[in-house]
Structures are given as structure tokens and as C-alpha cells.
Amino acid sequence: MDRASHWERVYSEKAPRDTSWFEDDPTESLDLLLLTGLESGTSVIDIGAGRSPLPRSLVDRGLHDVTALDVSREALDQLDSAEGRVTRVVADITSWLPERHYDRWHDRAVLHFLSAEDAQLYRRTMLDALTPHGAVVIGVFSDSGPESCSGLPVTRYREEDLLEWLGPEFLVLDTRHHTHHTPWGAAQDFVWVAASRDPQKMSLT
Numbered sequence: 057m058d059r060a061s062h063w064e065r066v067y068s069e070k071a072p073r074d075t076s077w078f079e080d081d082p083t084e085s086l087d088l089l090l091l092t093g094l095e096s097g098t099s100v101i102d103i104g105a106g107r108s109p110l111p112r113s114l115v116d117r118g119l120h121d122v123t124a125l126d127v128s129r130e131a132l133d134q135l136d137s138a139e140g141r142v143t144r145v146v147a148d149i150t151s152w153l154p155e156r157h158y159d160r161w162h163d164r165a166v167l168h169f170l171s172a173e174d175a176q177l178y179r180r181t182m183l184d185a186l187t188p189h190g191a192v193v194i195g196v197f198s199d200s201g202p203e204s205c206s207g208l209p210v211t212r213y214r215e216e217d218l219l220e221w222l223g224p225e226f227l228v229l230d231t232r233h234h235t236h237h238t239p240w241g242a243a244q245d246f247v248w249v250a251a252s253r254d255p256q257k258m259s260l261t
């Protein structure tokens with residue numbers, strides 16, 4: 057089954073609380089996005105948003121340029137889009153060609169599904185899509201996290217792996233480890249990074 061079909065099936069068949077990544081309150085994401093500085097005009101894209109509450113939370117905080125991208129149309133149909141105030145993009149991040157720039161790039165639990173090769177394609181797209189003074193917030197399974205999710209294998213990242221993948225074009229603002237608890241009480245260890253683009257390194261991108 058290809059990637060899109062897998063996720064279409066997941067979102068068609070499973071209620072939100074039947075998925076391990078469900079959270080009521082996107083605390084880590086919001087904390088780290090706020091650390092990068094958010095104003096009403098800050099544009100944010102949530103990569104692999106699924107039906108996360110994050111886009112809606114950002115709109116509720118007064119941001120008026122929020123985009124949710126996911127490979128699953130079904131997920132985005134179920135997303136709380138705050139009465140159409142969240143722009144929805146159905147695309148696979150490894151082949152997506154962004155048509156504009158974003159000030160903030162957010163990813164919770166998506167990068168870790170990608171092979172090393174696809175993670176490099178993703179990184180290239182992230183650099184292309186991000187404004188020169190943009191920032192990223194990314195959370196992936198850490199080296200003590202699960203070895204699979206939603207029936208798919210994942211790549212677990214040590215903090216140094218995540219920073220190495222991010223590369224020299226970024227200045228790290230914060231890293232943190234956080235244990236997410238699934239709706240049925242299982243612990244999942246994540247490592248997070250918030251980093252701003254280093255304008256001095258634009259020539260390398």
C-alpha cells in the first residue's frame with residue numbers, strides 16, 4: 057500500500073482517540089512556536105498536520121495565515137479548520153513544490169516516518185519554503201521512543217542526529233525531550249528542536 061493510501065485508511069477507520077499521536081492540547085508545539093516569536097502576521101505551515109488541534113489553536117491566537125499540509129485528504133477533511141480559516145494542502149512532503157514562503161515550519165511526528173533519502177528531500181523543501189528569517193519547530197521519536205507507529209517503521213533520532221539533519225543553516229533556540237502519553241496510557245519519547253534560520257548561511261541553501 058502506498059503512503060497516501062495507508063494514511064487515508066487510518067483516518068477513515070480510526071477515531072481520533074484510537075490513534076497514538078492524539079493530543080487535546082498541543083502544548084510542546086505551541087511553547088516552542090511561541091519561543092520563536094509569533095505575531096498575527098506570522099505565516100505558519102504545519103507539516104503532516106493530520107487532524108491536530110494546532111492549526112486551530114494558532115488561528116484562535118489571532119494568526120491569520122495558517123496552513124495545514126498532509127498526504128491524507130481525509131485527515132484534512134476532518135481537521136478543525138476554524139470555519140475555513142486554515143488553508144489545507146493535500147501533498148506528500150517528499151514531492152511537494154511549495155508555491156510560496158512561510159515564516160514558521162512545524163512538524164510533530166512526521167519526519168520520523170521518512171527514509172534517510174526522503175528526509176533529505178524534505179529538508180531541501182523546508183529550506184526552499186522557509187523565509188530568510190524563518191524558524192522551524194520539529195518533534196520526532198527520540199532514541200528511547202517507539203520503533204514503529206501506525207504499523208509503519210520509524211527512524212528514531214538522538215538529539216544530535218536531529219541537529220545534524222537540520223544542518224548548519226539553522227541556529228538552535230531550544231531542544232527538549234518530552235514524553236507523550238497515548239490515549240491508552242503508553243509512553244512515547246520525543247525529542248524536539250526549535251531553530252531559526254541563520255541569515256548568514258543563506259548562500260548555502
Ligand SMILES: C[S@@+](CC[C@H](N)C(=O)[O-])C[C@H]1O[C@@H](n2cnc3c(N)ncnc32)[C@H](O)[C@@H]1O
Nearest residue numbers: 063077104105106108126127128148149164165
Ligand atoms: C503520527 S501523525 C501526526 C499528525 C499530527 N502532526 C499530530 O501531531 O497530530 C503523522 C501524520 O503525517 C502525515 N504524513 C505521513 N507521511 C507524510 C508525507 N510524506 N507527507 C505529508 N504528510 C505525511 C500522515 O497522514 C499523518 O497525518
